[in-house]
Amino acid sequence: MTSNHDNASSKSKVSSPKVKMSNLAKREERLAFRLLLPALLIIAIIAFYPLAQVFYTSFTDRVFASGQETNFIGFDNYQQLLSVHITTLDPVIDEATGEIMIDPETGQKVYERPLDVLPREPSRYREFNQFSLFGNRYVVGATDPSFIQSVSNTITFTVVSVFLELVLGLAIALVVNSKFRFRGSMRAAMLVPWAVITVVSARMWEWMLAPSRIGMFNALFDWMGVIDSPIAFLASGTYQLPAMIAVDVWKTTPFMALLLLAGLQIMPEDIFEAAEIDGAGKIRQFITITLPLLKPAIVVALIFRTLDALRVFDIFQVMLGQSQYSMASYNYFQLIGNRNMGLASAIGVIIFILIFLFAISYIKMLGVDQE
């Protein structure tokens, strides 16, 4: 609508019989508005209405699938999700000696328990984690540590997996872009992981990561003699996120490669030939020609993948269930498991805002709007 409008008004400024043209411009504008109206209406119904509904519900205590009365509770849901409290943990003084107590097993200082230090009123803060800074010990408490954890999980997952996918995807794209026999079938084969339904591939990986020799990884490590007893990849906190990242990289690298391949294929051959004649090596060509020309494709691929990774749900839900959440799977848990529709809507809104911020910063940082 705006572009039409701009065109019309700029025309009216240049032309001399001002009154007449501006009438024409107005008519054009009205026509444009009428033509766009159905589309706007449909967008309002299918996009803005549900979004507004979620915003509204996030300010209530609505219970999912229940006839219970709903109350307006203002920002309580957001407060419940986002309240964080940092406080110092003092070392425990041994009453008998008057000195700081030292754990005999680890040789470390013993600190107060977070449970005794974190506030309980009006709502309880639970321990999220602890850290040391300048010799002091601090504890981070949150009213909903699972949510804070889910945000940190999702962001770690997104940054690491998208980075790995970009590197691997670029390598694969470069390989299948060069000419060799069976290139066509190679390109098709490359796409197989992307074509598998996510829930199915999550189940598949669940089996491969099984905590006994049924699982491929444990069988392999056992055969190589690296491990003494099977590793429970999906139960131990150390391996949960890396496992999720591995599944996602395996699955979406082909998609990344495909987008980059499209970018590579439209590159004019003659620039490379000219560079060759000027004596630029392959690495120099890659850095000064391929990468800059590929930038638009990379930006598009990055935006796609980042926004996608931020709302990751299926692999977390299928493989980790209630033991570790992504933002979206925590949202699902609050809605379905706890039937807390108000709180779940607030999570939805927070996810929406986060993704929005990511998108804006990408566009600003990488200068997409100029291209």
Next chain:
Amino acid sequence: MLKRKWLLGVALLLVLSLVLAAGCGEAEEVVDDDDEIVITVAAGAVGMELELTRDLAEMYSAENEGVRVEVLDTPDMVEDRLGLYLQFFEAGSSEVDVYQIDVIWPGDLAEHFVDLYEHGADEVAGDHFPAIVENNTVDGRLVGIPWFTDAGLLYYRTDLLEKYDLDPPATWDDLEEAAQIIQDGERAENPDFWGFVWQGRAYEGLTCDALEWIASNDGGTIISPEGVITINNPNAIEIVDQAAGWVGTISPDGVTTMAEEESRAVWHAGNAAFMRNWPYAYATSQADDSPVKDLFDVSPLPAGRSGAGAATLGGWQLAVSQYSENPEIAADVALYMASYEGQKYRAVEGTFNPTIMDLYEDAEVLEAAPFFGSLYDVFINAVARPSTVTAPQYSAVSELFYNAVYDVLIGDTNAADAFEELEIDLMDLTGFDAE
């Protein structure tokens, strides 16, 4: 003027398209009906469940002309199944007529079900275990007809106990010792062998398992029926710490990812000496193609300080949706499936525990599942989860509890700290006092 006409036109178009869309939906259903009434039963698929429900559905359809009973396969995990049901309820959907509901749900979901007393259940309710009927009665309405009951059992390998000259364990300490001996012995030939498998994943099943440990150690039932939070006591702490010691020793590290079917898979392959599971695993383990056929038996779960084992009360009911288009027929289907004949069929074919008392004296049933007779006391004395006293917040209570236990099992904390926090959390959530 023109503009207004035009706007009106657009609005009309939109309304028309909406009506059309709705009309299409309805038209489809009319075609689908085709003089035949379709009743859909949402049922579980653990072990042989789905197969047996389909059989009963076919039998009903054959006996009642003009009615076709269809079975909807639902997820194994209780949380997932509840999630699916809630989506039907939120939409007020008539797609499912009869729901298979867990023993912990009647309080929470009562508003979505019809009163079966108004559909002929008053004649048969007296045949079922009174405790279960009472559990399913909310404000005088019978929201579900009991279908089968469940109680945790200890499965053990008779051949291996004989080989190592051991008796079925009477206490948790005995179990620990026996499991270690057998595991050490069997490992020489079978590196995948484990002493004891159970349900340690963070889900409702862990609540059941942990409640059994705690109740058997005289540690109460998390929240007493009178509404007092009892979980933070030395006996409960002791036994949960003991259970955490099993992970990685007599039980695989991966036990903390196992639900019923995952632990049964280990047992079924002959890779475990002991298993905690529900009665359904008896029929699958005794199947003709089962590697452990005739090599195992069941007993009550081991005892702790209380001197007697405890079994968590499980079990499923059939409830008729408030939103069903044919509640009368749906109720008839539910009562048919939960009838003497229906429960007998499931007991004989799949060792699903009947809720009708007379069936425990039926010769055919006892032949198929001898332990129904010998363990009758276990079934009628099973320990209930605190779902009634905490309704409608039971699922939140259970989530706090199983996550606390799970944190202890994976070694993030110890039971004393975990239960101290849990006590405060439960006080905040329920408003009850602690002991």
